[in-house]
Amino acid sequence: MDIWEQLYQAAKPLYHPEAVNEFIYAHNVVCALQSKSGQIFTGFCIEGLSGTLNLCAERVALLNMYTTSGETEVQRLIAFRDAPPTGISGMPCGVCRETLLQFSPNNRHTQIMADYATRRTVILDDLLPDWWGDIKTN
Numbered sequence: 001m002d003i004w005e006q007l008y009q010a011a012k013p014l015y016h017p018e019a020v021n022e023f024i025y026a027h028n029v030v031c032a033l034q035s036k037s038g039q040i041f042t043g044f045c046i047e048g049l050s051g052t053l054n055l056c057a058e059r060v061a062l063l064n065m066y067t068t069s070g071e072t073e074v075q076r077l078i079a080f081r082d083a084p085p086t087g088i089s090g091m092p093c094g095v096c097r098e099t100l101l102q103f104s105p106n107n108r109h110t111q112i113m114a115d116y117a118t119r120r121t122v123i124l125d126d127l128l129p130d131w132w133g134d135i136k137t138n
């Protein structure tokens with residue numbers, strides 16, 4: 001089992017879309033990531049009707065990593081909403097891309113699964129080139 005399958009298997013049980021109550025929906029998208037130290041952390045999306053509560057699976061996994069371990073660097077991540085072995089994995093939204101880079105500019109090297117079947121990946125730097133924070137970090 002390669003690391004991508006380990007990540008997929010870690011996140012898969014979290015995929016079970018449900019309404020927490022009449023305001024909150026969760027588990028529609030799931031994510032697993034591998035931190036710099038090699039640990040695996042997971043997350044699922046939590047969305048509220050107000051529109052201000054929306055937390056993507058990627059950010060929940062990142063916050064899970066940070067609050068649990070204090071780590072800020074992510075080696076790789078996968079996010080999906082149903083069955084990645086036969087489909088394309090999800091790309092992080094703009095907020096998640098920005099959040100990953102603000103937690104650590106080294107996350108520009110984070111590998112993101114683009115196509116689980118072929119193991120095609122992209123790196124965050126390709127999704128968010130010329131990041132504004134480079135002015136401060138360079």
Ligand SMILES: [Zn+2]
Binds near residue numbers: 057058059092094096
């Ligand atoms: Zn997002």
